[in-house]
Amino acid sequence: MSWLVHHTRSEEYASQAEEFYRQRETNRSAEFYRLAAEAETNALENLASNKTRTIGITAVSAASLYYKAQEFSQAKRIAHKWLSTELLPPFAIEELEEILQAIRYEETRAKSGIQFIEGEVLVSVSGGEILYGAAPLELVLDKVEKIRNIFYRTTEYLLDMELRKRGAPNQLVKSQCDPWLLQASPGSYQFAVRIRKPQEQLTIPSLPDAGLRVEQITKKFFEIVKATAQDPGGELTEVVPKEEYRETFLKLTRELSPPVTGKSFNRMEIKSTNDIEPRPIILRPDTREVIKNALKKPEPGSQEHFDNKVIQLHGVLRNLHLDNDWIEVSVNGDNRKIYDAKEEIDDVIGPMVNRRVVVEVFERSDKPADKRYYLRDIQLEEDSL
DSSP states (O other): OOHHHHHHHHHHHHHHHHHHHHTTOHHHHHHHHHHHHHHHHHHHTTSOTTOHHHHHHHHHHHHHHHHHTTOHHHHHHHHHHHHTSSOOOHHHHHHHHHHHHHHHHHHHHHHHTOOBOSOOEEEEEESTTOBTTBOOHHHHHHHHHHHHHHHHHHHHHHTTOOOOOSSOOOHHHHHHOEEEEEEOOOSSSEEEEEEEOOSSOOOBTTBTTHHHHHTTHHHHHHHHHHHHHHOTTTHHHHHOOOHHHHHHHHHHHHHHSOOTTOSSOSEEEEEESSOSSOOOEEEOHHHHHHHHHHHOOOOOOOOTTOOOEEEEEEEEEEEEEGGGTEEEEEETTEEEEEEOOTTOOHHHHGGGTTSEEEEEEEEEOSSTTOOEEEEEEEEEOGGGO
């Protein structure tokens, strides 16, 4: 039989495998992925050596299908066989090496006995100062911390906990949400995050389905970030009905997004590696403006003898006294106290301390020498992102 006949049969088996995967019939899915891989391997044997591009595409497909079937030894055999030839185009070499890297991770994880809950988050940043496989350490650490915080907040939301405004998550939350950073395949700059499976089954008398809920952390994470980035005024209200939590997720997602100028980076892509047809969440510089508009505070209570106007202060955030309802920003050496800050949360504003910020405030005064500032919005200055 020809390459086309075998390849067409492989596509049919793969389509059936994907359908079983969607239905969560993992054994049947793996069985059909194996059949698809075998058909694709047969297709490879029917290609002339001068069909280098088709050989590359088919070799990658065969190895990938064996990988999805959890037939790691067969996937490695295919990859090593064709990598040892002179017939592969550069794209196929790169993709087969990525499959081998993924297999090494899976084999190492299996030996360790560490288990993760379903779902993996793949994060990539690109543009600006980002290089292929390299990025400024401070930027990466900042984004990893913010993603971890969103996972913690998602867990607290799923457990129906009161919104935490101060301090770190408690031990209950950390025991159920243990994010791990994984090496991802090379790209512009990528890393992956998975949640380790809890060591003990969670039981909360007031929340009978607590254990089931935390198994959905990764899925809920995607729902929240997607709604926050794409439709903060509509879909997010349905995904997160609680207003305080909505505002928290809006602020955390905004801090993930690229700066308006795109100087440090101009695109973040977040996707699930487990979906058959992953649709990534894209954060761009304009995402910040969309979220900012959704976060706009109303003016403070009007008093006729006060003039209200919105101004921006550029400076360094020096002091936080959130419980006392104010923060302090140094503007050209002059410390400005800004009120109405008690609604801010540690996750968002804490990392801004001693860094340059842009603070949008309501300026109110009845006398020129008696100005008072009320917080409307605060973000890191773009050079600090």
